[in-house]
Amino acid sequence: MDYHITDMLNASQATDFSSAQDHPYRQMPYFLKPQLKAYFSRAIEGRVPMVVNCSAGKDRTGITAALMLTALGVPRSQVMQDYVLSTEYRRPVIERGDVDLAAVAKSNAFAAMMLHYSDRQSTQAAPLITEEGIPYLYYALAQIEADYGSVPAFLDRELGVSAADIDTLKTLYLQ
Template identity: 35%
Template sequence: MRRLVVAATGLGVLATGAVGCSARPAPDAAGSGSRSAARAAATAPVPRSMGLRDAPNARDLGGYRTADGHEVRHGVVYRADALNHLTPAEQRTLTEDGVTEDLDFRSPAEVATARDALPTGVHRTALPVYDPKADLSRTMATLLAGGPAAQQRALGAGKAVQMMDAYYAWLVSDPAAGKAFGAAARAIADGRTPVLYHCTQGKDRTGWMSAVLLTAAGVPRTTVDQDYLASNHYLQAANDRQVAQLQAAGKLKDPALLEPVLGVRESYLDAAFNEVKAKYGSFDGYLGKGLGLDRATERKLRQRLIAA
């Protein structure tokens, strides 16, 4: 396996689907995200990037310590953002890392406009996680076209954070989303070669899947948060360029309105875990009832993830 390096460049345009997730209407939720924002800024992610300039959030999930002293295996599971811009050299990186399975959480519309650029030997499986009635990418494109006043009405006064909190709860409660995440977990448990899963930015659907895997492996919540919040680091440079382009084009006046959507916050992951407890009683209940994993598959998954 190659030595991993840090990289943080390259991302698509928000108006064409860079957000890459969907959301239900937000409930009346609290949460300014100030604690999460401060923690994200202080978090120094472990260098485990795959070094893909055109997929800066692509990284190895391995290397984290479990509560009982074991370690998540390197080179078994990779998480990523969109792979549609991979160069031939970057495609060779997937080959060199032994990746043979690409699990794609994006919606059909996202895939249609940005198909994965994969090397020969990597099989893509569509496991779409999206709400056809409320796609966030389309919502944001409409708001950008509507101008600063429309953006302020929809996203100001904490509404963007509330929308994202609601989306993460939906990731847990929606049966179709659970079916897709369960299929991904089974593919990883049954895999004999490295598996990569991704969405568009690699932070929301991919972020929750990563949290599920690390929690199932016995990694403490503080470490799960560290991996989750690292997306802010890996995507920062590209997000800054994207915001600057939108401002230059006259489509955005207040960049702070987009920050909750372009980044991740601890409150989002809290919303997902809170929904796990509310709907399923426990994380084990979520694995069994929400993802449809039987005990044998759960054991295989842990064995696949954890180094002996």
């Protein structure tokens, strides 16, 4: 399901990943709602394998994976540990590609954001945590729980994933 990155950038006024109150991850599950609905619908129908794509495999992919893992009953500590572990497998040179970000950023909002947060010299991915050691993903899940009380309640009310659907997911994807 397609969307334009500028919609996501405009949906979040925050650009400071160190701000707990305005952290961009707080609104990301809401922005991704149409894609998350499609993802869970296909998973419930058993239409797999599926690919969840984002440029670095941490933001949109991380939230999607966290919601699925939570639905499957994976403990929050393990979800967070797996999310943070993904930093070890990310490669900035691949994420950046061969694009001249400075040139493209003049007319492309996503390139401008990537330029703002990138370090062209780095061969190591930036950790997915704040200076205080809080994983970015925490903010998305905390916002969901503040708004709905739990991830399953969010899945049910916002994405149409019922308790019976979660049982189906567990039957399909857990051994």
